[in-house]
Amino acid sequence: MAVAKKIQIYDTTLRDGCQSEDVSLTTEDKVEIARRLDDIGIDYVEGGWPGSNDRDAAFFIEVKKAHLKHSKIAAFGSTRRAGVKASQDRNLQLLLKADTPVAAVVGKTWDLHVREALRIPLEENLEILHDTIAFLKKHVDEVIFDAEHFFDGYFHNKNYTLNCLRAVDDAGVDRICLCDTNGGRLPDEIVDAVTTALATVKAPIAIHCHNDSEVAVANTIAAVKVGATQVQGTINGVGERCGNANLISIIPDLQLKLGYQCVPPAKLKELREVSMLVYELANITPSSRQAFVGKYAFAHKGGLHVSAILRNTTTYEHIDPALVGNDRHVVLSELSGKANIMYKSKELGLDIDPKNEKIGDLLEEVKRLESEGYTFEGADASFELLMRRTLGMTSEHFNFVSFRVFDDKWHEDQAPFSEAVVIIEGPDGHRSRTSAIGNGPVNALDSALRRALVPYYPALENMHLADYKVRVLDNGRGTGARVRVLIESTDGRKRWSTVGVSANVVEASWQALVDSVEYKLHKDHLKPRARPADVNGDSKGKSSGKRGVQPNP
C-alpha cells in the first residue's frame, strides 16, 4: 500500500484567528488550545506576534511550560523596517526574544503595497526581504516567509512578485507561504500561481487563504493538489473579516477524500472536540450548519431519507460521522414517518416493537404538538418523555397542583425580583407547598420546584439550568404571541434539553422545567426516598408548618 503523502498543518488560530472581531483569548485559553492542537498532531502552532502586544509575548513564555510533544511553536513578525539594519530592528528583536524554533515573517510581494504602503522603491523592498531572512536564519532553526498579497501581486505584476520570492529563496528561507490576504481569488487562479511559484523557487510552498469569496477551503485544497505541502488555517475558520481557511474542513477533506495524511488517523475523530473547545473558549455559539462537525452536519429530517439511512448510511451521508467525532442525528418533524420514530427510539435505547399500535398515536401527537409550535429538534429529552408517556413506558414522579409567581420591583434603581410558590403532590401522595425567591420568575419557579422535590430525590440538588432560550412564534401578534421556551439542563455530567410552548412565557418555561426534572428522574432511575417528617420547605428552606395547602384559585 502506498504511504499517504504528508501535508503539514500550520494552525494560526492564536494569531490570525484572533484578528476576528468576536475572538478574544486569554493567555491561559491560548495555552489550552495549543495543548489540544499538539495532542491531535498539528505540526505548527503560531502563537502570536510578540512585537504587537504583551499578551502574545506572555503566551511564548507560558507555552514552554506546557512541554508540547509534537507541535512546533512559531512566532510571527514582519520584515525589517526600511532604513534600519535587520539586526537593529526592534520587531525582529522581539521576534527572536520569543525564542521559538520557528519564525514566520510577513513581507510585501505586491508592487502596489510597496509603492503605496511602504512608499519605497521596488528594489529596496527586495533588499529588505533578503536581509530579513538572512538575519533570521542565523538565529532561528526554521524561517517561514509569508508572501503577503502574493496572488494579487502575481496577477498585477508577475515578474516583481516572483522576484520577491527569489529574494527570500536566495537568502535561504525554509518555506514560502503564499497568501491570498484579501481572500478574493478563485481556485483556478490559485492553481496557476502556485504552479508558477513552485517552478520559480527551491523552497517548499505553503498556502494561506482567506475566505472572502467563500472558497478558502477549496483554494487551499487546489494548492495542495498542485504541490503545496503545508496548509495554514484556523480552527472553525475564525479570522479577520470572513475568516481564514477552516482547518476543521480541510483536514478531513485532504485526509478522507484525497488520501493525504495531515494528522494521525486515530486523531481525526477528535476534530469535533477541538472545534467545540475553540468555540467555547472564544465564547462563540457553534454553527449548527458547519461542515463535518456541526450539529446538523449529519441530521436527517425527511421520512424517506431516514428509512434509506436505516438501510444504508451512504445513501444520504458523504462520510461516516464518527470519523470526525460527530453523530448521526435524526430530526423529528412534520415530515417524519414511522421510520424516524423507530430510528429515534433505537438512538435513545428504547426497545419498541415496530408493530406497536401506539406508534401511530405517537406520530399523531408529535404532529399535533408541532403544529402548536413545539419543536423536538432541539429538545431530545422532551421527546423521549413524550415517547415513553405515549407508549406507556413511564409513570410520573410527582403531580402538579398549582404554581403562583409574583414579580416585585420596589425602586426604580433596584433590580426586580420574583417569588414563586409551587404546590405539588409527591410520590407518597403528600401535598407540599414550597416557595423560593429568584432573580426572575423562571429562576424562582425552578428553585421552588426543586425545593419541593429534593426531600424525595436528593440528587436533584446537583441539577441546574445551563441555557434558556425564548422564541416568539407568531410574530404578527405582538405581545399576545405564543412563545417557545427551550431549556438546557445539566447535572455536571450530562446535558439535556426540553421544550414548552404557551402564550404565557412563565407557563412555557414551567412545562420545560417539569420535563427537565422528570427526565433527570427517569434517566437516573431515581426512586423516591421517604419524605423526612419535618420537611415542607418555604423560601428559606425552613419548615413553614403548612401542609397540604389547597391550591390558590
Ligand SMILES: [Zn+2]
Ligand atoms: Zn492571514
